[in-house]
Amino acid sequence: MSWLKSSVGLQLVMLFLSVALVVPAAKGAEMEMKPSSEHPVAVPPVPPPMIAPAAPSIFTVAAEGVIYCRCKLPGYSKAVDGAPLPGAVVLLKCGSQRTVWAAKGRTDTRGYFYLQTQLKYKSLSRTCRVFVLWSPVGPCRVPRRYGLKGPGASLMFERKLSDGYNTIALYTAGFFEFGPEIRDNNLSYQFLLSPPNNQTAGGKVMQPTFSSLQVKQLMMLLLATAQRRIISSRRLMSDAFQPQIMLVLGALVPALRMTLANNGALYPVLGLASCVALVYMSFGDLALDLSTHAREPEMSFVGRNGTRFTMDGKAFYVNGWNSYWLMDQAVEEISRPRVKAMFQAGAKMGLTVCRTWAFNDGGYNALQPSLGHFDEHVFQALDRVIVEAKRHGIRLLLSLANNLEAYGGKTQYVKWAWEEGIGLSSSNDSFFFDPSIRSYFKTYLKTVLTRKNHLNGIRYKDEPTIFAWELMNEPRCMSDPSGDTLQDWIEELAAYVKSIDRKHLLTVGLEGFYGPASSPEKLKVNPGQWFSTLGSDFIRNSKVSDIDFASVHIYPDQWQVGAGLEEKTKYISGWLMSHIEDGEEELKKPVLFTEFGLSDKSRDFDHAHRDAFYESIFDVVYESARRGRAGAGALVWQFMAAGMQEYSDDFGIVPEERPSMYRLIKKQSCRLMRLSHGRDWMKRKNSEEFCAE
Numbered sequence: 260m261s262w263l264k265s266s267v268g269l270q271l272v273m274l275f276l277s278v279a280l281v282v283p284a285a286k287g288a289e290m291e292m293k294p295s296s297e298h299p300v301a302v303p304p305v306p307p308p309m310i311a312p313a314a315p316s317i318f319t320v321a322a323e324g325v326i327y328c329r330c331k332l333p334g335y336s337k338a339v340d341g342a343p344l345p346g347a348v349v350l351l352k353c354g355s356q357r358t359v360w361a362a363k364g365r366t367d368t369r370g371y372f373y374l375q376t377q378l379k380y381k382s383l384s385r386t387c388r389v390f391v392l393w394s395p396v397g398p399c400r401v402p403r404r405y406g407l408k409g410p411g412a413s414l415m416f417e418r419k420l421s422d423g424y425n426t427i428a429l430y431t432a433g434f435f436e437f438g439p440e441i442r443d444n445n446l447s448y449q450f451l452l453s454p455p456n457n458q459t460a461g462g463k464v465m466q467p468t469f470s471s472l473q474v475k476q477l478m479m480l481l482l483a484t485a486q487r488r489i490i491s492s493r494r495l496m497s498d499a500f501q502p503q504i505m506l507v508l509g510a511l512v513p514a515l516r517m518t519l520a521n522n523g524a525l526y527p528v529l530g531l532a533s534c535v536a537l538v539y540m541s542f543g544d545l546a547l548d549l550s551t552h553a554r555e556p557e558m559s560f561v562g563r564n565g566t567r568f569t570m571d572g573k574a575f576y577v578n579g580w581n582s583y584w585l586m587d588q589a590v591e592e593i594s595r596p597r598v599k600a601m602f603q604a605g606a607k608m609g610l611t612v613c614r615t616w617a618f619n620d621g622g623y624n625a626l627q628p629s630l631g632h633f634d635e636h637v638f639q640a641l642d643r644v645i646v647e648a649k650r651h652g653i654r655l656l657l658s659l660a661n662n663l664e665a666y667g668g669k670t671q672y673v674k675w676a677w678e679e680g681i682g683l684s685s686s687n688d689s690f691f692f693d694p695s696i697r698s699y700f701k702t703y704l705k706t707v708l709t710r711k712n713h714l715n716g717i718r719y720k721d722e723p724t725i726f727a728w729e730l731m732n733e734p735r736c737m738s739d740p741s742g743d744t745l746q747d748w749i750e751e752l753a754a755y756v757k758s759i760d761r762k763h764l765l766t767v768g769l770e771g772f773y774g775p776a777s778s779p780e781k782l783k784v785n786p787g788q789w790f791s792t793l794g795s796d797f798i799r800n801s802k803v804s805d806i807d808f809a810s811v812h813i814y815p816d817q818w819q820v821g822a823g824l825e826e827k828t829k830y831i832s833g834w835l836m837s838h839i840e841d842g843e844e845e846l847k848k849p850v851l852f853t854e855f856g857l858s859d860k861s862r863d864f865d866h867a868h869r870d871a872f873y874e875s876i877f878d879v880v881y882e883s884a885r886r887g888r889a890g891a892g893a894l895v896w897q898f899m900a901a902g903m904q905e906y907s908d909d910f911g912i913v914p915e916e917r918p919s920m921y922r923l924i925k926k927q928s929c930r931l932m933r934l935s936h937g938r939d940w941m942k943r944k945n946s947e948e949f950c951a952e
Contacts, residue, residue: 319376319427319428320360320375320387320428321373321374321375321420321428322414322429322431323371323373323430324349324371324372324431325366325371326344326366326372326391344370344395346366346395347365347391348363348392349366349372349391350362350363350389350390350391350392351375351376351387351389352389352905353376353386353387353388360377361622374389387414388413389414390412393591393593417429417430558649558652558654558723560723560763561654561764562764563764563807563849566842566847566849567887567889568764568808568891573935573936573937574884574934574935575935576611576891576892577612577726577851577891577892577893577894578610578877578924579605579610579893579894579895580610580614580895581614581853581894581897582601582615583615584899584906585601585613585615585644586617586619586626586640586641587616587619587624589641590624590637597903598644599647600901601613601898602647602650602653604914604915605651606653607925608921608924608925609929609932610924610928611653612656613653613654614656614657614658614854616732617657617659617707618658618659618703620666620668620671621675624640625667626641627667627703629675631699631703639713642710645719646714653724654726656726656727656728656729656853658729658731659703659728660700661731661732662731669687669691669731672690672699673686673689675699676693681695682696683695686738688736688737688739688744688794691744691748692748697748700752701755705759708720708728708756708759720760721762726764727763727764727765727808728764728765729766729767730749730753730766730767731767731768733768733770734749734767736748736793736795737794738794739794740775740791740793740794742776742799745800746800749803749806750805753767756805765805765807766806766807766851767801767803767809768853769797769800769801769810769811770812771809771810772790772791772795772796773790773798774791774793774795774796774797774799776796776798776799777796777799781798781841784833784837786818787818790818797809797841798841801846802846807849808849809846810853811834811850811851811852812852812853813834813835815827815828815872816857816861816909817858818830823862824871824872828871831872831875832879835876835890838850839888839890841889848889849889849891850889850891851892852880852894854896855894855896856895856897856910857869857873857910858909859909861909866920867919870919870920870923873923874923876893877893880892880893880927881927884931884934892931898911898912899913900913901913925950929950
């Protein structure tokens, strides 16, 4: 701990030097901030190209706009005039979780941005929205929803452009507001994102004007925020640090209050505010780091005994959910609260496992931006996800690749190999048979499995919070319907994972379709004949000795288009029972239904229909568990935190917003917990109280 103490000492020295240097230099300064002179519109950071001479049917989508900041203060009937906000981080995002196009940049000195994506179809521009990810104004970094169209700014077509190669559909961003993370004394801040033609008055941009009262109130908000952060962190720090921190706080707070009350020199205010920021960031983060080990509960590895998952000698049943977006949202500071909120919601419903992506290849917030190179900042985001899951007593099923193009997938590996000149084929299925690509994927696997978490120092392969690894989400190799190519890939890659990590369970990530090696009776269980030609085979693939359990997905809307709820429910009941029977008799392994959902875009959708359909799945899983059979659990696709509509698809659910679904899921958790603990259940007072709520 000596280096920590010396670090605190250094920070204290910096604190007093800041005050000593800033305050004398500002003596006699005038309080009032005068309105600055007008300036012409600045050249944008990335200028848009010229106007296009023609209008072909395919466009590249781009967006421009200006971000304004405005402050609504006590005593004022309306917000002060908006002023352009420079240095804000802006994201243009198009698509859904399946396929995403994105571009990110900063506003220039006049708040202007121009962002261009690789999206080629103008018709898809309706999926595009603009988001402010970060602003240089500290208290105003958390987006809030306004209106009925969800978060982000919608786009309005402006004109066609050309860069000499592509025709560009240029859009402007509409009205967009932000609110503060913490509100004090009715003080609020907003961001206004507007089309660029709204930024000027007489062709020129107005600079911000703030009165002495406004500056005081802004500094008081910063001070109150820092004071709350430090005081709330006391219980997380060791006793050795509390006296030092509270001594600094005790001296700093009265001094700041006196400065703000009795004189208005701008530079002392800003200097002391910097000191507050120094204490806020330094000691707050120190508290978080010191608390990491203290707040992590003890967890055991989940194992397998025949057709059951086990933990500490007892049966372990999975009632869980999918939130594929956790690592992505843990990268940026502004979106990290969503991760905590999701795990809190899961814990309140008694859920045990969350399935999420541990990959992002070549795209926005990529874990692997280029072949064999990894972004430490994004890796730290995955570290945070693991630690946050552990704090809430939830385990993670981490998927390691995607058969689909979203977040890179096998397509990105093939593209990299082709660009390097070493790829055998441009076919996406070469991911499975190209030796060079297999080698690259093994490099990725080893990097992830041996990663040491920067928060707790535990390597992923030694982390019991990880329930299991999944080789790939929904693998298919349609170029070889015999299934031999995919089978060979599974055998080699499963053996490789087990050569590094034998503590964790491993699954393939299959959808559950029966292939040519299956019996005619099993082929009839498929939704249609075509599903046997995808290059996968549930029984054959799951029999691989290094695969610990089988996975199955359930999507009746995609398999039985036009069918009614009763017909879908009846078919899925047979689908479930067939795979549980396979686990019991053929595989001798647990079967986990890792994705299931009912689309809200289906005919005559009603939330009550979704409740009934999910309950039918829960009942089959519970009955299998009660009888000691191979049905080991199910995971809903997908749950989101509030305000995440841009990450939703046909199946997205915010549990707190659907009370009937919330109760249904909690009921299933309690039923499975009673089975796991048996006679010990009656001794668990907290558990009975939890299920009685």
